[in-house]
Amino acid sequence: MNDQGQDQPWQWPDQEWRRLVNRVRAGRALRPKTWKGGARFAVALSFDSDHETNELRDGAQSINRLSWGQYGNRVGVPRILAVLEQHQVSASFYVPAVTALLYPDEQRRIIDAGHEIGLHGWIHERNSKLKIEDERELMLRSMETLEKITGHRPTGMRSPSGDFSNNTLALIRELGLAYDTSLGADDDCYELEMDGEPTGIVEIPFDWVRDDAVYFLMDRFSGLRPYTPPSAVFDIFKREMDGAHADGGLFELTMHPHVITNRSRIWIVEELIQYARSLPGGVWFARHDEIAAYVVKHSENP
Template sequence: MKPWQWPEDRWRNCVNRVRAGKRLTPPWPAGKRCAVALSFDLDHETNELCVGGNSIGRMSNGQYGNRRGMPRIMSLLRQYDMKASFFVPAVAAKLYPAEQRAIVGEGHEIGIHGWIHELNSGLPPANERDLMMRSVEALEQITRARPVGMRTPSWDFSEKTLSIAREMGLLYDSSLMADDSCYELLENLEPTGVVEIPVEWIRDDAPYFAMSRIAPLRPHISPEDVLAIFMREFEQAYLEGEMFQLTLHPHIIGYRSRIWILEELIRAAKAKGDVWFATHRQVAEHAATAL
């Protein structure tokens, strides 16, 4: 049966599986006009491993994120006294346990980002649940801090992802795109109490800078233009009194010709004087008070 032949209950059920509910932010903490929530997806070698690949070259690109990208990012956050959220596949955490302990040790947040950067929608429900459970246990074992939030790999959400997150008692998700500020997730139109911190490809470095030597995919935009897009997003968020959420990757933003984009954004936000810089957990905890 083609989609145009579906009965109404079929397309309604499809739409209503996971839906945006009550809008939870703003207002922000007293005296703050806008929230800035920086996040980094530490995919490292799992971008290659998740597709069953064994390309030495692609894995070396992932290793760059650990060797050079992360030190630059951590140095900047330290310099400007910023706290951020890091979403880490369990396999990447196992490859670099000292990196994860250093992140938590400096007051940043670690969040779930799958086991090996697998796509949830391609998994049987039992396998998806097993991998999510194993992932949170691995991160807790390595860091001694149990994650309270998740970002699905590639922002891929299955029919069962939300129910598994609820079973795990997670506070928030950051994988969906129904708003600019936080909202409560609905499952089959029922409130869940799970806060969504929405993402967007516009506010992600990968679409602008990713490339493949095989596929016809090449960076087509300059770092200056990417900064201009991010800056416009931030300035409008500030004007509206809402949230600027950003997703970056150490193996992408961490290069010498790109890391300055992050510094310019931080400097511009700091210059406002009334911006709340928060981890995703802090944003979700604040938003949850409106549930």
């Protein structure tokens, strides 16, 4: 036992580690034989509009980092929307409620352009640190805030930082959401199970390898210096896309308006779109809510 009188993991009885593993688990695969219009594969682009909330969540007050967050609104989202409009591509935006309150016009512009807005926490909080009643209250408050601002009730969510508590899936069901995109037990969509039982909730897999932040973000006051050249990041994303195309599966990409839209990086988004359209067999660009609805209806495992 440790100093707190608790057993160490290697001392747990079988039922304890099985309980932990089975709380949230990947269930049936949800890959269709073909995608909409007979397309060989699907591409789902997403943008987490964190803006200033990363700094606010930590109770920090760095004016420099708050201004960096503001870049997402002033430069990032307009630049993204221009690229998506130019190439006639729909995407999903995951928006903390505090971001939406700071920039309501931004959210309405996203919706008016035909894109989706999904839940992304209240202030980009870490769900695993919350009591269930606090997590529930923040999810409800976030849902109501986004619906009031945009006129659309979100149907899916991405947990901030992909931080999924033992209660998150139960609360997703309680709110009546159709899908989640925080977890990564597969390359392609699957149904989430909770305590060994199917939930009907679609998981659209998220993975850090397909996230711009891990390659570009830095913190000048710590040892965080993971800078990767944009050409190398494009190559990683392109190879992930090649794999999705070969499998006839889904390529999901997560980006951030304050990260991907610098002048030296925004080209990555454009070239990925153009590259996807050059691949044989065709591609379907879709919002995450469209992907979730399609795989439920057309899965090889109904």
